[in-house]
Amino acid sequence: MPTILQKAIKLLLGDTKPNVDWLKIPKNHQLKSLTERDLIKLESEIGSKLFGPIPEGRRREFFCLDEKTWIWHEEWLDEQKHIKVATTRYEIQEKGVLKVQEGARYSFVEGEELKNLVTAIHSYYEQVARRVYGTEPKKFD
Numbered sequence: 001m002p003t004i005l006q007k008a009i010k011l012l013l014g015d016t017k018p019n020v021d022w023l024k025i026p027k028n029h030q031l032k033s034l035t036e037r038d039l040i041k042l043e044s045e046i047g048s049k050l051f052g053p054i055p056e057g058r059r060r061e062f063f064c065l066d067e068k069t070w071i072w073h074e075e076w077l078d079e080q081k082h083i084k085v086a087t088t089r090y091e092i093q094e095k096g097v098l099k100v101q102e103g104a105r106y107s108f109v110e111g112e113e114l115k116n117l118v119t120a121i122h123s124y125y126e127q128v129a130r131r132v133y134g135t136e137p138k139k140f141d
Helices: 004-013 036-048 111-131
Strands: 059-066 069-077 083-093 096-101 105-108
Touching: 036 059, 036 111, 059 111, 096 111
Parallel strands: none
Antiparallel strands: 059 069, 069 083, 083 096, 096 105
């Protein structure tokens, strides 16, 4: 039975075969003129809503930067109207998912946080495949 980490890696990296169908965009598809940055922005809009409503005055992003890196980013104004920023990078590694935050804080994601991240990645993958790329996502065990 695969572990949560194995499922996350399989979900993130897909098949080890080079052909990853869900990333292919048909040649006549309207997205062909969009840049990689445009696609990340579209994907991030979907990702930002996976964790519930965004509080007023906040900006949230959650997206897949590359096949082994996920980004969670939030911005808001504090009570003194100063801009606050929090960015977390999740790196998929052989040992697990490394969580990298400002201030050189590094830790491996475990337990409930790992389960929630895997659930979010799965939802992201399904919604982005359907809503951005117009394809049905592959089913994973």
